[in-house]
Amino acid sequence: MSESVLDVNHLFWQVDNKTILADIHFSLPKGQMLGLIGPNGAGKSSLLRCLYRYIVPTSGDIEIFSKPISEYSSKLLAQNIAVVQQDTPHYFDMTTEQLVAMGLTPHKGLFDSNTAQDRERVVSALTKVGLQQKAQQQYELLSGGEKQRALIARAIVQQPHILILDEPTNHLDIRYQIQILELVKSLGISVIASIHDLNLASAMCDKLLLLDQGRLIAKGTPTEVLTERQISEVFGVCCDINLHPQHGKPLISYFYGYQPSPKGCPDHD
Numbered sequence: 057m058s059e060s061v062l063d064v065n066h067l068f069w070q071v072d073n074k075t076i077l078a079d080i081h082f083s084l085p086k087g088q089m090l091g092l093i094g095p096n097g098a099g100k101s102s103l104l105r106c107l108y109r110y111i112v113p114t115s116g117d118i119e120i121f122s123k124p125i126s127e128y129s130s131k132l133l134a135q136n137i138a139v140v141q142q143d144t145p146h147y148f149d150m151t152t153e154q155l156v157a158m159g160l161t162p163h164k165g166l167f168d169s170n171t172a173q174d175r176e177r178v179v180s181a182l183t184k185v186g187l188q189q190k191a192q193q194q195y196e197l198l199s200g201g202e203k204q205r206a207l208i209a210r211a212i213v214q215q216p217h218i219l220i221l222d223e224p225t226n227h228l229d230i231r232y233q234i235q236i237l238e239l240v241k242s243l244g245i246s247v248i249a250s251i252h253d254l255n256l257a258s259a260m261c262d263k264l265l266l267l268d269q270g271r272l273i274a275k276g277t278p279t280e281v282l283t284e285r286q287i288s289e290v291f292g293v294c295c296d297i298n299l300h301p302q303h304g305k306p307l308i309s310y311f312y313g314y315q316p317s318p319k320g321c322p323d324h325d
């Protein structure tokens with residue numbers, strides 16, 4: 057079995073007497089891409105926020121390389137984890153290249169300047185996300201999808217062991233949805249990403265976690281998790297699942313005008 061880079065056990069988060077996350081437990085094996093799926097409000101962002109220490113959970117354990125995240129200094133945590141958040145933040149007065157170069161910070165001392173190798177790393181990351189022509193453009197003037205790609209380039213420059221992506225494809229056109237996730241996969245980094253598009257999650261992820269109302273409903277391979285029954289129960293839509301003609305993992309076709317009844321979805325054969 058491959059080494060685990062991240063272990064989450066018995067994780068609970070309550071706020072205002074409401075349980076947002078309940079007894080979440082999973083591991084992220086080295087080099088794998090783990091997809092976090094579930095309906096709006098299921099707790100996907102909250103779970104990811106716990107992993108990068110933006111939220112302190114009510115109880116439970118989160119360990120990176122078998123060490124509790126509470127024991128990591130901010131700098132050491134940033135050397136291990138890079139995060140691309142759901143809403144692209146504002147960075148005024150910064151070129152795209154300067155934004156991407158921020159990814160070097162966790163590896164630098166206070167007075168270190170950037171080396172030729174650092175600059176090469178920034179150019180390489182910009183090229184990988186197709187933004188080499190936009191290097192000198194103000195970051196704020198990029199389109200939503202270009203901003204998202206710039207933030208992914210910054211995460212690449214950061215050279216983390218674990219990449220946390222909160223809806224990394226929500227601003228991207230279909231070409232970049234596929235290309236960016238394939239790029240991220242090719243880096244050999246361990247990735248946990250929340251993804252709304254179940255077909256994209258099926259194609260790209262090694263394993264999936266299905267969340268609903270803060271609870272872990274299923275975890276396993278796309279074939280194990282993406283079943284017609286589970287999709288109808290959790291998302292409230294009816295669908296038909298076949299094997300994708302290219303990669304052989306589940307390919308979901310949604311039905312329109314059907315809500316699951318107490319007996320489930322109608323038989324569409």
Ligand SMILES: Nc1ncnc2c1ncn2[C@@H]1O[C@H](COP(=O)(O)OP(=O)(O)OP(=O)(O)O)[C@@H](O)[C@H]1O
Pocket residue numbers: 071072076094095096097098099100101102103
């Ligand atoms: N700081 C907070 N205080 C109170 N409630 C919160 C807080 N943060 C999140 N929640 C609630 O927790 C639930 C889960 O939210 P979260 O953003 O984690 O869901 P999500 O699965 O990422 O949703 P989406 O797919 O819509 O992005 C929601 O009901 C949300 O309102």
